[in-house]
Amino acid sequence: MDELDRVMHYLAKLPGLGPRSARRAVLHLLRKRETLMHPLADALGAAAEAVRDCSVCGNLDASDPCHICKDESRDGSVICVVEDVGDVWALERAGAFKGRYHVLGGLLSALDGVGPDDLNLDGLISRSGAPEVKEVILAMDATVDGQTTAHYISDRLAGLDISITRLARGVPVGGELDFLDDGTLTQALKARRAL
Amino acid sequence: MDELDRVMHYLAKLPGLGPRSARRAVLHLLRKRETLMHPLADALGAAAEAVRDCSVCGNLDASDPCHICKDESRDGSVICVVEDVGDVWALERAGAFKGRYHVLGGLLSALDGVGPDDLNLDGLISRSGAPEVKEVILAMDATVDGQTTAHYISDRLAGLDISITRLARGVPVGGELDFLDDGTLTQALKARRAL
Numbered sequence: 050m051d052e053l054d055r056v057m058h059y060l061a062k063l064p065g066l067g068p069r070s071a072r073r074a075v076l077h078l079l080r081k082r083e084t085l086m087h088p089l090a091d092a093l094g095a096a097a098e099a100v101r102d103c104s105v106c107g108n109l110d111a112s113d114p115c116h117i118c119k120d121e122s123r124d125g126s127v128i129c130v131v132e133d134v135g136d137v138w139a140l141e142r143a144g145a146f147k148g149r150y151h152v153l154g155g156l157l158s159a160l161d162g163v164g165p166d167d168l169n170l171d172g173l174i175s176r177s178g179a180p181e182v183k184e185v186i187l188a189m190d191a192t193v194d195g196q197t198t199a200h201y202i203s204d205r206l207a208g209l210d211i212s213i214t215r216l217a218r219g220v221p222v223g224g225e226l227d228f229l230d231d232g233t234l235t236q237a238l239k240a241r242r243a244l
Numbered sequence: 245m246d247e248l249d250r251v252m253h254y255l256a257k258l259p260g261l262g263p264r265s266a267r268r269a270v271l272h273l274l275r276k277r278e279t280l281m282h283p284l285a286d287a288l289g290a291a292a293e294a295v296r297d298c299s300v301c302g303n304l305d306a307s308d309p310c311h312i313c314k315d316e317s318r319d320g321s322v323i324c325v326v327e328d329v330g331d332v333w334a335l336e337r338a339g340a341f342k343g344r345y346h347v348l349g350g351l352l353s354a355l356d357g358v359g360p361d362d363l364n365l366d367g368l369i370s371r372s373g374a375p376e377v378k379e380v381i382l383a384m385d386a387t388v389d390g391q392t393t394a395h396y397i398s399d400r401l402a403g404l405d406i407s408i409t410r411l412a413r414g415v416p417v418g419g420e421l422d423f424l425d426d427g428t429l430t431q432a433l434k435a436r437r438a439l
Contacts, residue, residue, distance in 0.1 A: 052291040052306045059284040064272050065265040066258075074258045076330055078288070079295060079304055086292040089254040093285035096247040096270075097277050109274055111247050135271055 105176070107152035107169045109134045117141075117150060124148040126183040128176060130202065132156050132190060135227045140188070143234040148186075151176065156194040157201055165201065177206050184212045186241060191220040203244050214241040300371070302347035302364045304329045312336075312345060319343040321378040323371060325397065327351050327385060330422045335383070338429040343381075346371065351389040352396055360396065372401050379407045381436060386415040398439050409436040 053075060061071035078086040102108075103115035110116055117123065117137075127148030131137055137150050153168045177185050187202055189195035203213050217240030220229065229237075248270060256266035273281040297303070298310035305311055312318065312332075322343030326332055332345050348363045372380050382397055384390035398408050412435030415424065424432075 051311075052287065052294045053304065055287040056284070056291045059280060059287055062280055063261075063269045065261060065268065070260040072330065072333060074260065075291075076304075076328070077259050079291075079329075082292050085254060085257055086288055089251070090285050090288035090292060092247065092250040092254055093273070093281055093288065096251045096274070097281040097285060099247045100274060109248065109271075133271070134274075135267065138267060 103152075105172070106150050107134075107154055107172070108137055108150060122147075125181050127186065128173070128182060128184070129186040129188050130173060131188050131226070132195065132198075133227075136188065139227050139229065140234060140238075143231040143238075145231075145235040145238045153189075153198070156189060156192075157198040158194045168198075170202070170205070173202070174205060177209055177211060182211055184214060186238075187213065187215045187244065188226065190225045191216075192223060192225070199244070213244045215244050217241050298347075300367070301345050302329075302349055302367070303332055303345060317342075320376050322381060323368070323377060323379070324381040324383050325368060326383050326421070327390065327393075328422075331383065334422050334424065335429060335433075338426040338433070340426075340430040340433045343379075348384075348393070351384060351387075352393040353389045363393075365397070365400070368397070369400060372404055372406060377406055379409060381433075382408065382410045382439070383421065385420045386411075386417050387420070394439075408439045410439050412436055 056075050056078070057068070057071045060066055060074050061068050066074065078089070099111040100109050101113055103110055103113055103118055105114045105118040108115040108117060112119065124147050128151050129140065129146055129148055130151045130153060131140070132153055132155060134152055137152060140146050140150075151169070151173045153170070153173075155163050155168055157163055157165065157168070176182065185202075185206060187199040189199050199215055206213055216237040220226070220233070220237050226234075251270050251273070252263070252266045255261055255269050256263050261269065273284070294306040295304050296308055298305055298308055298313055300309045300313040303310040303312060307314065319342050323346050324335065324341055324343055325346045325348060326335070327348055327350060329347055332347060335341050335345075346364070346368045348365070348368075350358050350363055352358055352360065352363070371377065380401060382394040384394050394410055401408055411432040415421070415428070415432050421429075
């Protein structure tokens with residue numbers, strides 16, 4: 050496999066790109082070697098080296114703890130639990146939440162064989178027991194798996210003296226967090242209710 | 245701009261990807277660091293370094309002359325003139341042509357201000373005068389610019405003792421070469437006619 054075929058082979062594996070769009074992308078890259086192809090190669094290599102899981106919350110960041118966990122100006126009394134890093138990005142883009150996050154890395158799913166041990170749950174339990182924590186927001190997708198996971202976590206945290214909330218039903222049923230507009234996310238955060 | 249933002253910034257510039265699909269692609273890449281992210285970074289860097297324009301035909305390849313120009317088993321008596329490297333790839337995928345190529349790097353266009361000096365034409369004129377060349381196939385898109393370019397090249401080559409052909413009208417009018425299926429490309433090559 051020569052150099053061009055290798056680039057096309059790997060590009061075609063990205064979500065949203067197939068063989069034809071990978072070929073178009075390669076031609077586009079070769080026309081913009083200095084302004085796009087080299088910088089993209091360097092950025093990919095640097096990110097693959099530098100980015101790691103935050104040992105506190107499970108977010109992806111170049112530093113550990115991540116920049117959100119390190120940010121002293123954020124409210125340490127609220128932890129927002131999400132399925133995936135993409136959900137952290139979506140909530141940060143909305144700019145409506147100034148607390149901390151906890152990334153589960155998935156949802157409980159009998160169908161896919163995902164159990165409690167497969168999720169980043171132990172860290173959440175111990176973080177939630179810290180004296181400064183007053184509230185845990187369960188911000189999972191409004192799907193069956195998301196709500197199953199929320200109920201499971203709610204049961205695990207039941208003994209603690211904290212309020213456990215979920216996003217308001219501004220989230221459309223069956224919808225996924227990462228696809229919502231900022232306004233809906235903001236509304237859902239503001240109207241959260243005790244579980 | 246941190247590592248992740250840089251990757252997203254550059255990925256979002258690829259044709260077919262926007263900000264949202266770039267974010268999804270980054271998450272996908274970070275989940276497959278060893279099997280996808282590092283190899284893609286390496287392949288991009290290697291291709292950006294190694295791939296150059298073939299000094300004979302204008303094709304993009306890791307060697308100069310390109311592997312098609314170097315291939316002794318190909319028929320040196322026929323030169324197929326195309327707009328772009330993507331068209332060479334399309335014809336090679338169809339597998340119906342065993343001669344040489346010449347890549348113009350564009351089409352004449354009064355609207356876009358592309359004149360004869362902007363295209364890789366001098367090389368074509370001198371190649372077409374070589375004693376072994378018997379035929380030049382003008383395989384441009386069946387668009388106004390493509391046919392204008394074909395007529396211009398046909399005029400420039402008029403004094404030479406070669407046949408000048410164009411692809412058969414299997415190419416749908418207004419269609420672009422790179423979008424055709426292999427069968428149509430094969431039919432169009434087989435039914436080529438003297439200009």
